Amino acid sequence: MQKSGIKRVFLIVLDSFGCGAAPDATDFGDAASCSTLRSVTESGLFPAANLTRLGIYNIDGVRTGTPDAAPIGAHARLRELSRGKDTTIGHWEMAGIVRNEPMPTYPDGFPPEVVTELEEAFGRKILCNKPYSGTAVIHDYGQEHEETGALIVYTSADSVLQIAAHEEHVPVEELYDYCRKARTIMQGAHGVGRIIARPFVGTYPNYTRTARRHDFSLDPTGDTILDALSRAQYDVIGVGKISDIFGGRGLTRSLGVNESNADGMKKTTALLDEDFTGLAFVNLVDGDMIYGHRRDVPGYARAMQEFDDWLADFLPSMRADDVLMITADHGCDPGAAGTDHTREYVPLLIYGEKIAPVNLGTYPTFAMIGATIADIFGAELTTKGESFLPRILN
Template sequence: MKRIFLIVLDSVGIGEMPDAGTYGDEGSNTLAAAASSAAFSMPNLQKIGLFNIDGVSCRPAAEHPTGAFARMTEVSKGKDTTIGHWEIAGINSQKPLPTYPNGFPQELLQEFSRKTGRGVLCNKPYSGTEVIRDYGQEHERTGALIVYTSADSVFQVAAHEDVVPVDELYRDCEIARKMLVGEHNVGRVIARPFVGKYPDYTRTTRRHDFSVLPPAVTMLDQLSEAGNDVIAVGKINDIFAGRGITEFTRTTGNDDGLAKTIELTERDFHGLCFVNLVDFDMLYGHRNDVEGYAKGLTAVDKAVPALLEHLEEDDLLMFTADHGCDPSTPSTDHSREYTPWVIAGPGVKAGANLGTLPTFADIGATILDAFGVPSKVTGTSRLSSIVR
């Protein structure tokens, strides 16, 4: 194999997993929710085999799918971005990352305030758009940082760019990242800059994630150590704290991520291009925006022909997801769902249905096998079932 393009449709789950009730996610089905909108149209991924996957019935299956496809089961304990991406890359996380439904310990925040020289506001689980509306004026008046969390393992810091310059906000988040170790080893510290005047504050695209290092070897480590290119697009570099990545580019959203990925299909390299399209989660899932979600998926589908155009015989294009975030349920949190794995390319076995696979890590093991790298990650390679 020469090039593999792995695109994570962030939060595009395809139906509740058997243990969804444990997570309060009974009935969640992100793809079906988006498909309920008149704005939803995915004929290109339909042709490849998206709606031929086990349990996916929100659109008719293709009679003669051109690609290979599977339903992926998350074996790790969690339903967040970090855990999901780590599992795709070959890590089975049986110890959940810490969450803070009642906010962070006061002694931790006191130390954070001492080191940053700024006070702290909020300290609760909160919607990212609502927290700046509810605390933005006080933040502007006092200069205190807005610290909040969610159902995920995150320590989020919001600040107005005119009050706290973005570089200073990043330094504050680096301080938090160094503090959050041991029992408080959260998955991500996230800088959330915003602009505007009350009540019309808006978050900017200069978000930055400071992630905990993966606890074990990943397919990215193995690929790069073997001399392959590992090109990260979007927040992939942040999720893996830069480890195992040879080149990265940030994006301002899905459209920018797709455009940069299409550019990379026209470029000669040898290895993996690993992409995250974050808008589904950040803009639509967490805001219960069914129509926005549907339009976002439609836009991705329209980009499929351009993504396929420059694929060579030894190239693969893969789509998957890291968890669900059903925009039609009362919850605004992630949901415990199966995810899709759809594979296209000139050498793919048309109509290969891999069924329901036991772990996201099969993706990482398959990619390592495709590049002839002996796998040290969990998961089983499915390469022989996918390519001719």
């Protein structure tokens, strides 16, 4: 145990659960009024008893919900310093990496020279090659894919290259191999944040995507809290797509991609009974992947309420030397126009017996999280974030 007296940190990322437009939101094509938290709160389906107790509505500037008279957690608002609003950049920044240059995006599809290189590597032709909804693209191109064997390659407003293929025509492991080949090609100027395998099943027009999605991320471009802790011989356990986001780097163990938020929460609960020392880094993606992009406010609200209900059992089960951190990696306001992520502040809630329930105000970078975790364990991490441990430690 370190001088902080803290043995385990559970860092849970509620993927896309932003708490209000960042000052530069309009630079990213987002309304100055966007707020994932507000849309979910005002749905009437999110009583959020436990997050309220932790202080989510006491965070500076959220302008929604009812603040708790005496919150039990430290609470802060973090602004993203990196130039982006996607999963990879958001997670990398909270882990310590700040990127001044955005990752490449392709609003007009991938250029001809990239398509040619991909087709040569795959030994198959490419269909689509434009930004597209993941459910619409398999409806519109799935039949041609089945008839020709060509792979469906598409992108979005994020820095991604996605490859969709029918599992009966392209076995999942073969699809993963195509993604690895694409990852090798998409480096340097074309270094997209993620290559994503999107297997699907069914018959036209009733295709459905399966749970065997897999992300192949760009290797982190700097030191992270995962690297720092593993170097110092601490446990670093990934739950959900954490291994994908960091290319497996710095993890001592991964519990794999979650089937759902419920699956991820079950895995996290099981870790309470394990005698590890270090970090459990958890991503719960349903709010973003299933509801945010589809602008499904009720669905998003129900997913967040399921998490809030889960906290009712998790919080009292924590040990005296545990700390829980809850945050997000960007926004995806289900009440906003379009289908893209939204450039937002993110909430940070910190709870544990050793944590003082203070209002930390607003900080200029997500990297405060990595810096604080490094300080908790006495690990060396060079980052633009600063530790707020002295302000929160009882």
